[in-house]
Amino acid sequence: MVQREHCVETVLDRLDAMVLSNARSLVCYPNPSSPLCSKIIKELESRGISHVISYGGFKIGGHSILGHGWAGNVFLAVSEKHGLLAVKSLHPKSRRRSMLKEALMWLAASRLHVAPQLFEASRYFIAYKPILGPRLADYRPRTQQEKAYTAARLLTKAHLLDTIGVRHGELSRPHAQVLIDSCSSEPYIIDYDSATLHTKPSNLPKIIGGLARIKAFRDCIDTIQVRPLLSHYKKRHETNILIELKSIILRKCLRPRQLFNQASKQSQ
Ligand SMILES: Nc1ncnc2c1ncn2[C@@H]1O[C@H](COP(=O)(O)OP(=O)(O)O)[C@@H](O)[C@H]1O
Ligand SMILES: [Mg+2]
Incomplete structure (x- = not known):
């Protein structure tokens, strides 16, 4: 396959995966010791999400995630079932208490290929296809x-x-x-x-x-x-x-x- 210039998919092969329980500071930024964080980690583990990959434009210490917004932290993760995923999870300062409403809208949009494909959803997170490229x-x-x-x-x-x-x-x-x-x-x-x-x-x-x-x-x-x-x-x-x-x-x-x-x- 011809790789186009700036096509970043191959870069990921060279990145290290961290075990999920060691990535609390990324998943639960800015408050990894919050009770919500333990619930999120447990829920992610129960859905087979095992590793986090430090990658993206939002820097936390020496690591990175894909993004940090009003509602969630978005990070690159790995699950045995789906492979590479973007996970958007609530963070302790989120303006939301649940991701389920967003998950429903996302599901409708992803069925039409308007949004990236949705793989998993729960009250605490949604997981979908990562889009590697610019905003x-x-x-x-x-x-x-x-x-x-x-x-x-x-x-x-x-x-x-x-x-x-x-x-x-x-x-x-x-x-x-x-x-x-x-x-x-x-x-x-x-x-x-x-x-x-x-x-x-x-x-x-x-x-x-x-x-x-x-x-x-x-x-x-x-x-x-x-x-x-x-x-x-x-x-x-x-x-x-x-x-x-x-x-x-x-x-x-x-x-x-x-x-x-x-x-x-x-x-x-
Ligand atoms: N599928 C994705 N692939 C790569 N980066 C993503 C993806 N989804 C979100 N991001 C990054 O995370 C940032 C925050 O996500 P967003 O859904 O806007 O969160 P919020 O609802 O908290 O604003 C985005 O601006 C983007 O940079
Ligand atoms: Mg946003």
């Missing part, structure tokens, strides 16, 4: 085509959430709510902590507004051109409007590079 905010597409692909997939995924009545709740600022698989450039919508059921979720208008706020995608969004379509979509979440929006965004995304290429060919 949308840090993503630097290598070509306009790659950028166009990622934007179009994101629009489709936001629309899929609309069709099942799940409002993500944080897509107007998608900087940390979307992860890009660095091997396939496929975007995944994560973090269903604020998600709710809704008759008109309008995730699609939210993600388009969100993309316009991200520097790398700004040149793909013509806010004036998409506005009338978006107000129509907010009333009726119709697939033909998604198709029209995608074609406008694809054309805009691909145009600058094509014009540039033509101009440089003519000057040769």
